[in-house]
Amino acid sequence: MKGIKQSPRLGRFHALAGALALAGAALSAHAAPVTLNVVDVAGNLALTQKALEAFRDQHPDLVSNITFTNAPSPQLPGKIKAMQNAGRSDIDLVLTGTDALAAGIEQGLWLKLLPDHEAEFKDILTRYARGPARMQELAQGYGLEVTFMPAGPLLEYNPAKVQNPPKTPAELLAWCKANPNKLIYARPANSGPGRTFLMGLPYLLGDKDPYDPINGWDKTWQFLKELNDCVPYYPGGTSAVMKELGEGSRDMTVTVTGWDINPRALGVVPAEFKIQAFDNFTWVNDAHYMVIPKGVSAEKQKVLFQLLKFMLEPKQQAMTYDSGYFYPGPAIRDVPLSAAPAESQEVIKKFGRPEYDEMIARRPNAVPLDAKAMVEAFRKWDAEVGALKK
Template sequence: MKLLFKPALAAGARRLLAATALAMAAGAVHAQTVTINVVDVGGALALLQDAIEGYTAKNPNVRFAFTKAPAPELPGKIKAMQGANRVDIDMVLGGTDILSAGVEQGLWLKVLPDHAAKFPKLMDNYLPQARKMQELAKDQALAVVFMTGGPLLEYNPDKVKQVPTTPQELLAWCKANPNKLIYARPANSGPGRTFLMGLPYLLGDKDPKDPVNGWAKTWAYLKDLNTCIEYYPGGTGAVMRELGEGSRDMTVSVTGWDINPRALGVVPKNYKIAAFKDFTWVNDTQYMMVPKGMPAAKQAIVLDLMAFLLQPPQQALTWDKGYFYPGPAVANVPLTMAPKESQDVIKEFGRAEYADWIASRPHVQPLDSQALVKAFRKWDEEVGGQKLR
């Protein structure tokens, strides 16, 4: 019995010692000003910056520096830093694209169960769908904001008189209106990858979770659709600008990218949203990730910040201007808790039909990290790689 019990004691002791060391390091660093470098690759900073800066009110010696980076480029940069033992990125905010790439390359700190004590009742506190999204994190990230996602179609009602209701109708519309449909490279676009992952359900593919062997109909469809698309921007922001300026008439979309650009005036308020017949929601999440290799003192602060951002008062700020609709990943954070400005934006630019669609249509997780990387690679190589800008 003693021999069987010793490893458990040793593991528990190691976790206790690690937690104690982190706490001591955090205490030491709080005695002097420290800057935490946060890199945003998915746009979540728009929802979280006020909350992150609010951390300084309770920790006046902690400052933050914010930068943005394209999801496809950041993993290589982090890996090079880790190889040189000079990691100066302390937290990454991003979606399943950057999460997947980092998991595949072993870039992220294992948050759970190593640091579970910082996040008591974590899974119980998540919304049910956000809890499912947390399963994709492989214990190496924490879901911080949640969106019901898509795939949806957003369009100019003055130009699109017969709105497609199926992928086949969308293809026919695209061929009849060449270069008027646009979407961004899936590897760096939430709406792009949601469309990519939603098609296997719409088209009845063999295995929606296997992009290599189960998406024969999807890849054939995307190659056909490619014939009437001029090019693929590197991100969703460029897509919305072209849609709003009138050079394109339709794009694939998700709830947040429908509401927020109209609230900001990038896309006209009167532009409409449509759902495919019998579609399946592919939900989306933005995660908090910690690169391996940072000093223990900074690591302790970042873990404390992550716990802070999952508290209801900070989660209420993620309703924002509808960018990642609805926003909160944890339960019991209704719109009434959000700032008045957020409440006003959702009331004015939200869609009445969303509540019905969210309640009546099935929801699924995105692809897991390995499958998603394979899907991105296949799209780049076989579909849109020659038309990227």
């Protein structure tokens, strides 16, 4: 209105109000819910998808949608590298085993979480139980372990056919020679139980260096070549092994906790089949990790940091008992089976092994080979053991 002069104080008030309105609009825009694209290269979604969906449902202000994709582990690092080189960010979170974790660290693909974002993940590492804590070290700060399995090596057998299960590698070799074609295991490069058996033998046989498959496994390679004489062939994956075991064409195989429980829960292997641990064995651990590729926007990073912390809370960790697929599953301490969903408790009660908890507590555990050594071990097995059947 003409002739009325605005006071300086009122002008400052209006300016401040305008600035606050702009700031509020900026905050509102920044806080818009995001879509997260999750890629699983480890079969981990069987254990975690329900928890990831729970985060979405409980935080509609942060997440509008989560897409889930399964992909082969060997192909992922190259795909992410190509996207990063093109300045694109189509994958927000990767669920991986030790293989793609290590490959991504080597190629510089993952966002460094610790110590770079230590304020976001304060005290998170103190949540891990003893065995998982050793596996978390493999992430070198580039990811957070979400599930854990002290895998094996273990033997699984048909008790109607095997009255005296082997307790040492020597006894296994003797049994195999006395019962040709009745022991089977899958090619280690394509099988968790096969891989765990391969990595567990150096401890059982007293080899020079369990972490050096080329120069430190003389006893292991000799044993596997001798065992080869009574093994019919090596299937390309564990599912085929369990099918033959369940159908009765084989009487014994190597296994790990999850591959013991889950096929029996699914009815692939008879529920009454038993397991035998080797005397004085060392658990070779397995784990899955959550990693964020470099190039993910700062806006999404903030949401992902909240998601990662959510996944390591007891309630979500209890879901990872699942149907025994990666037993026990939880990576953090103090998550008993009694905290798991009712259906998981029922499966583990019916198909689990009471002795597992005692064995996990009593026996030492070791981290698996790093990526480079594991590839070397696979190549040597393929060339010097698997090739003998061709």
